[in-house]
Amino acid sequence: MGKAHSANTLSRYGAMQAEMGLERSRRVHIVFRNTYLLQYEAHRTADNVPVSATDKAAFEMTEAYHKDCARRKEAYTEASKLPFGARDEWRVGPETYSAAIKDCNRLARACFESNGILFIPSELWFGFLMRRAAALEFAQSRTYKINPVNYGALSGLYAHLKRSIDNTVPVPPPHVRLTLSILCLPEIAARFGMAWLHNLNLDLTSPLDELAFEDKLLGVYKSLGYQVGKNPNRKKAVPKRVAGTSKEYPIGEWPTLASLRREMGQRPLSLIKPWVPVSPCDNSMPAAEVFVLFTAQVWDMIQPELLLQPVPPPPATLEEAMERWSAAYLFQRITEVDFIPLISGLQTEEAARGRPQLSFLNRRPIFFPMPEENIRPGSRWLQFRDRHGYLRRLAEFLKQMAKEDGEILLESLTDMLDNVQCLPCSVKGTASSGGKVWTAGKKEGVEVYANPRFYRIRGLGSDNQGPAQKRPVAQARPSAFAKKLRGSDSDSDSDSEEDEAAAAKWLEARKAAARNRKRSGKAKNSRKPPARKPRANRDPEDLPPVSTEEPEEETDSGRQPPAPGAKPLTRKTKAKSSREPPKPAAQARRVESTRRQPARRAKGGKVASEAEPEEEEYIDGLDDMLEESGDEDESVGG
DNA sequence: GCTTCGGCGTATCATGAGAT
DNA sequence: ATCTCATGATACGCCGAAGC
Structure with missing residues (x-):
């Protein structure tokens, strides 16, 4: 018994291959018989090893993948103009060879008359292959855009099906083997003669639910060749925004x-x-x-x-x-x-x-x-x-x-x-x-x-013209620029002093900006609490629990790192500054829930009228403060 | 007294940025 | 790599006002 190879998802229609057992080959002098279509030659290479883009290239939709798609299409277009045949290959011993060679005309005629070969026009056949490849490429690019959790497994499956269009894939890579076994594709093809992906729906965010396992869990990344522990950065596909409108797309293809x-x-x-x-x-x-x-x-x-x-x-x-x-x-x-x-x-x-x-x-x-x-x-x-x-x-x-x-x-x-x-x-x-x-x-x-x-x-689409420019445009230092403006003739000392001062200020500003970049968002957002009122006027309940810390707070709290206690302090300031009478239970509950919503805090801060001037002052003085607080900022970080 | 409506506040969610 | 936080749009429930 031999082996019947499948043609893509079609079971048993690809090729037949039979290797004789040792005992049988001794008796019949036939070692091996192989019957296959020569259509594979359309896409074959000189060394007979099929070249196709790697699964990783397909996964990343790289240039290599697109080139491979184009190459295949070109090969099929060329091939559709040429005739191809089928080959029946026998590897035999000398005894059988001499008998067969004498009788080969009769054998060939018998084979032809048995009507065992189905002839299909090249144009039809390669047209079909081209459509098949195009459909798989569409599925690939569509899935790339949908970016489901199992994108790697799906793209591996498409790549495998594409490889199988005109070749029998000897051993699929591990992630494809796993996918095939989860979907039971070989079994279904064997049982029903063909396997279908009838549940594949490229309109859904999860195109194939049967396979809705995360790539990470199935080890797809490793199988694709990514370093262990370094998963690919699965970025969202960026749609091409097409300018202009048409009847088909009255407000463009990617409106906001x-x-x-x-x-x-x-x-x-x-x-x-x-x-x-x-x-x-x-x-x-x-x-x-x-x-x-x-x-x-x-x-x-x-x-x-x-x-x-x-x-x-x-x-x-x-x-x-x-x-x-x-x-x-x-x-x-x-x-x-x-x-x-x-x-x-x-x-x-x-x-x-x-x-x-x-x-x-x-x-x-x-x-x-x-x-x-x-x-x-x-x-x-x-x-x-x-x-x-x-x-x-x-x-x-x-x-x-x-x-x-x-x-x-x-x-x-x-x-x-x-x-x-x-x-x-x-x-x-x-x-x-x-x-x-x-x-x-x-x-x-x-x-x-x-x-x-x-x-x-x-x-x-989006109105957003991409992320804001992160790195400022490189500028000449003020002194150098001033020199250029003046030209080479003037080089007075008084001017250069001003320049030096400007340059120093500019340098300091750069340093301050660099320090500011290092500060945490929390630290940047923290605001200077209002100045304390004279002790005599204050309600004793307003005092912080540990009075020994007070002097330090008074001098420095504005740029203190937001230590664990600092967050409630901001809220406390807000609550107290609004000077509301003791709240009924229902309102108290609301206050409690606002506490859990940090987003509301900023809003609440503005409500407190006393705080506003302080806040402005704080923002105005930020630059100065930044310059002062070089070392202290190191401790910021929560 | 009941229903309907609108306003408001909260919960929920996915995501990116920043921190760890 | 993982965790935490901020973000912002929406679903949803609650509540008071209006209407019957």
């Missing part, structure tokens, strides 16, 4: 968030792609029934005066229901509707800030809460649990079904929500709050969220 919001407010339909009706679905599915009911009933909850007359009948099919959530339909049927762009899942140039928005995919619990969830009495959502409500129907289905089927139902609903263009900005009903089904727009009417999947943009 602000311009996206503006455009969505003004011309939502230019920004959201036209609705393409979904292909006919199985409307007998429970999920379809629930979704149709959901659509009809949620639409019913809009105030009638906001709807344009005549109001169409409720949707009958899933296709109709989904269309009711298209931007065009909402725009046409509701007198006033504010489209609010969601940006979850969009590729953004700037780091994502703030709490991530719920994607359409994750809004299922808002619209389809589980029957056992407690919702505050009086909530609008409870109406849907009434006799004919869609939530009642959903609960009935879930009750009837096995657990797995129920999960499939919920997943289908999730999927449907993910595939509509807009949804109301609903707020989930909870045990403590009623939530909202529709939210009011700015003027009148309603607000809806737009699904980023349907935007005519590639992602969000």
Whole structure:
């Protein structure tokens, strides 16, 4: 028995190779037989060792990788004009050789007549290979931009599949072996004749959930050739910002968030792609029934005066229901509707800030809460649990079904929500709050969220012209510059004295700036506390607990390092300076929580009116202080 | 008395910078 | 490398005012 090599993910269609056992080869005088396609020659090298960019190059998307892609494409283009054949290779002993050579014509004819060779035009075959390579390159670059936790494993997988396009890869690198074994690709190919990555979705932040293990955990970096303990710096891909607009990208391919919001407010339909009706679905599915009911009933909850007359009948099919959530339909049927762009899942140039928005995919619990969830009495959502409500129907289905089927139902609903263009900005009903089904727009009417999947943009760009210049432009020293200005003729002593003074000041300023750079952010932000009032006027409670430290504080506290006690001191100053009467319990709680929020502190500091002049003084005097406090700054660092 | 609405404050989150 | 902190947008809950 021999070995049947796979052709890419196609099992058994690559080549056949059979090595005879010692005993058998003695008897038949055949040592080895090998049958394979010569198409591999299109991409072969002189020494027959396939050259392709390393996995690391693909991982980093280096120039070498791009060159390799271009080289392959070129080779296939050339090859599509040439004929290639198949080769049947026998390694035989002299006895068989002499017999076979006499009979080779008959053997060749028999082989041909057995119809064992499938002839495909080169153009078709290499066109297919080219598309395959292009698809894998697209997947690679797309995944590079998405930058998932398993980017290394995925890019290794793509590289492996690419290598296998026209070659049988003898032993894949460790990280690819691991990936293949997690996905059971060889087993699936052996069982079904072909393996698929049908769960690969390049629109998601986690493109292949089955493989959602962190690269670090799988040892991918090590396998890629990175030094142990030195993981690659996985930077966010920087989208190319394309200037100008087009019909396809009305506000450019990479607009800023602000311009996206503006455009969505003004011309939502230019920004959201036209609705393409979904292909006919199985409307007998429970999920379809629930979704149709959901659509009809949620639409019913809009105030009638906001709807344009005549109001169409409720949707009958899933296709109709989904269309009711298209931007065009909402725009046409509701007198006033504010489209609010969601940006979850969009590729953004700037780091994502703030709490991530719920994607359409994750809004299922808002619209389809589980029957056992407690919702505050009086909530609008409870109406849907009434006799004919869609939530009642959903609960009935879930009750009837096995657990797995129920999960499939919920997943289908999730999927449907993910595939509509807009949804109301609903707020989930909870045990403590009623939530909202529709939210009011700015003027009148309603607000809806737009699904980023349907935007005519590639992602969000930034106004930011890159990081601020860190290193100041190198400048000539004042004295040298002054000399140049004067030219070589004047060189008076009085001038040069001034120059020297200026130069000294400039040098000192540079030193101070250097010292300042070393200071911690905390130290820079610490402000000089207000001057102490005369002891006699002060409330004894205001005194710090350890009175022996007082004199030192009085002279030096402004630039003292923020020792463990210093932070509360700032707060204390703020609290006391506002001179409020003793607070009731509720307010006290608030103060306590502000304490935990350092961000609020700065705000609070400004409120304290007494502190302001001091603060200005402090900032004004900062330069002087910096110059003075050379050594003390060394101790700063918290 | 109940519901709805809007304002406000807090919690949450991912990220980068700086500190350790 | 890892930890800590600041940042800033958003979700969410609470609460008082307004409306019925």
